[in-house]
Amino acid sequence: MNPAFGTLRRDFGGDIIEPGGAEYESASRTVSALGSPAYVLRPKSVRDVQASVRFAASAGLLLSVRGGGHAFAGFGTNDGGVVIDLSNLANVEIIDKERHLVRIGGGATWGEVAAALAPHALAISSGDTKSVGVGGLTLTGGIGWKVRKYGLALDSEVAAEVVTANAEVVHASTQQNSELFWAIRGGGGNFGIVTAFEFVAHPTTDVFHGKVAFPASQAATVLQSWADYMRTAPEELTSVAVFANPLAGGPDAPVEIHVVFDGDDLGLADQAIDPIRRLGTVTGDDIALKPYADALEDGGPPPPGIQFVARSAFVAAESVPDIVHILAQARTSQRSPVIAVRSVGGAVSRVPDEATAYAYRQAELMLLTFTVGPEPAIEAARPALETIWEKLAPHVSGAYANFLTPATEEDVAAIYPAQTYKRLAAVKRRYDPGNLFARNHNVRPR
Numbered sequence: 001m002n003p004a005f006g007t008l009r010r011d012f013g014g015d016i017i018e019p020g021g022a023e024y025e026s027a028s029r030t031v032s033a034l035g036s037p038a039y040v041l042r043p044k045s046v047r048d049v050q051a052s053v054r055f056a057a058s059a060g061l062l063l064s065v066r067g068g069g070h071a072f073a074g075f076g077t078n079d080g081g082v083v084i085d086l087s088n089l090a091n092v093e094i095i096d097k098e099r100h101l102v103r104i105g106g107g108a109t110w111g112e113v114a115a116a117l118a119p120h121a122l123a124i125s126s127g128d129t130k131s132v133g134v135g136g137l138t139l140t141g142g143i144g145w146k147v148r149k150y151g152l153a154l155d156s157e158v159a160a161e162v163v164t165a166n167a168e169v170v171h172a173s174t175q176q177n178s179e180l181f182w183a184i185r186g187g188g189g190n191f192g193i194v195t196a197f198e199f200v201a202h203p204t205t206d207v208f209h210g211k212v213a214f215p216a217s218q219a220a221t222v223l224q225s226w227a228d229y230m231r232t233a234p235e236e237l238t239s240v241a242v243f244a245n246p247l248a249g250g251p252d253a254p255v256e257i258h259v260v261f262d263g264d265d266l267g268l269a270d271q272a273i274d275p276i277r278r279l280g281t282v283t284g285d286d287i288a289l290k291p292y293a294d295a296l297e298d299g300g301p302p303p304p305g306i307q308f309v310a311r312s313a314f315v316a317a318e319s320v321p322d323i324v325h326i327l328a329q330a331r332t333s334q335r336s337p338v339i340a341v342r343s344v345g346g347a348v349s350r351v352p353d354e355a356t357a358y359a360y361r362q363a364e365l366m367l368l369t370f371t372v373g374p375e376p377a378i379e380a381a382r383p384a385l386e387t388i389w390e391k392l393a394p395h396v397s398g399a400y401a402n403f404l405t406p407a408t409e410e411d412v413a414a415i416y417p418a419q420t421y422k423r424l425a426a427v428k429r430r431y432d433p434g435n436l437f438a439r440n441h442n443v444r445p446r
């Protein structure tokens, strides 16, 4: 037994799950990795988180911190190390009704948040899936269904409670430990464990949500006209174009334009969505008024053995015709990944670049590819994927950490331009000089 374990047993009031235990298998895995950690710790309080951090540090074991467990790189588990699983810290509390100030535990999921805020007619722009964690998504961005109106999830964050590598509890906001607050809005889990986030939530009504489908053959014109329209569309409208989905026919899969119109006025919604309906020959349209929480997908783990490879990049307005051309060609191959293009801009681009560590605020689109399947299928699809990304490279910049499976230094450099990385490394030196929090797109202290 690890000698530090005795101290953990004394100080820790949460659940300790070890190999052989009843829950071990399910507690070891995340959405994209199976893992075989030596210990899964489920703290029930901030003191438990402190005890867990002390244990991981003194035991000298690899540490994974898990929020919702959805990182494509499988950061939320490991082999032989410690997992601090925050799922018991999932409280959602409105702490100031007038200001719509909400305090959310670091292990909550966005489905839990949407459900808790719905009775108060509030919501926070987050992502598109209920099971995704507030922690991982917010720490590096958060491109959700209200992104053009309210910005990234991290743009609604006003404070955080953080347990740092030396197990101290630190409060971060623009007034307190402001450099840490800057870093945790974009810099991921590099600086400590966020035990609670405070957000300003937004009033919400029901929203119009659904998709309009077009024939695959119209991909190039639909995509170009969609991107042109989104440049001037009302910011209540957020939209994602999805095509080449192998499960929907691969090269013959329809081009789906998914939308949320943030409002319940049918006239205004139609005014915003009708230009999308005119992008091509409509083959399906299931847009309907629904509670915001129902616009979120359920998510959840795939069958064991199924892997995801996600890659992403940002696109500036002037590069849109080039990427449309490349993607419209790529989708005709049987080996094409699923391709999704998200409209960003709007409120995201109005936040000053230096206000947070999220680096690509001026991009118009965020583009991502997904390859899904058992390992042999992933390997077989790799050459085609590499070819697509080689073609895209001159026309895109950076990468969005939340949709990025690889985690090489090159990938980290794509997420954080040099100036951002330098500033993050300075914060890392201050709060985690020994790089305890390394299972992430890692910013090295040196």
Ligand SMILES: Cc1cc2nc3c(=O)[nH]c(=O)nc-3n(C[C@H](O)[C@H](O)[C@H](O)COP(=O)(O)OP(=O)(O)OC[C@H]3O[C@@H](n4cnc5c(N)ncnc54)[C@H](O)[C@@H]3O)c2cc1C
Binding pocket: 030, 031, 064, 065, 066, 067, 068, 069, 070, 071, 072, 074, 075, 076, 086, 106, 107, 126, 127, 128, 129, 131, 132, 133, 134, 135, 136, 137, 138, 139, 141, 142, 143, 144, 188, 189, 190, 192, 193, 194, 195, 299, 300, 402, 403, 439, 440, 441
């Ligand atoms: C089905 C699916 C749908 C998605 N949809 C969207 C979307 O619409 N928009 C979008 O922007 N992204 C989306 N994502 C990407 C998602 O934001 C990232 O995968 C994110 O990392 C998930 O966070 P998590 O807490 O669930 O993951 P985890 O794997 O638990 O954590 C991810 C990283 O964050 C760290 N971390 C998590 N919580 C904390 C905490 N409280 N304190 C310190 N560090 C922490 C972990 O250590 C790890 O490094 C989606 C992913 C999936 C799988």
